[in-house]
Amino acid sequence: LFKENTGESIVEALNRMRIKQASLLLAHTNRNAAEAAHDVGFLNYNHFTRQFRKYIGVTPSEFIHSLRAKE
Numbered sequence: 001l002f003k004e005n006t007g008e009s010i011v012e013a014l015n016r017m018r019i020k021q022a023s024l025l026l027a028h029t030n031r032n033a034a035e036a037a038h039d040v041g042f043l044n045y046n047h048f049t050r051q052f053r054k055y056i057g058v059t060p061s062e063f064i065h066s067l068r069a070k071e
Helices: 002-004 012-029 033-039 047-056 062-071
Strands: none
Touching: 002 012, 002 047, 012 033, 012 047, 012 062, 033 062, 047 062
């Protein structure tokens, strides 16, 4: 029923929200990628990296690098 109404599974929606929160942590705190992954509930860093790339379009390290380049 959830997927019929939203177009994504509950797990996909949860992962999307967790990655969004992780990107905010990376952008607005001094947390590194592993800390952000843990903070939003990812126990496996490789899985976090794959999901981050899926939803954000770049790896966490590329995301952090792009943020630092703008400063």
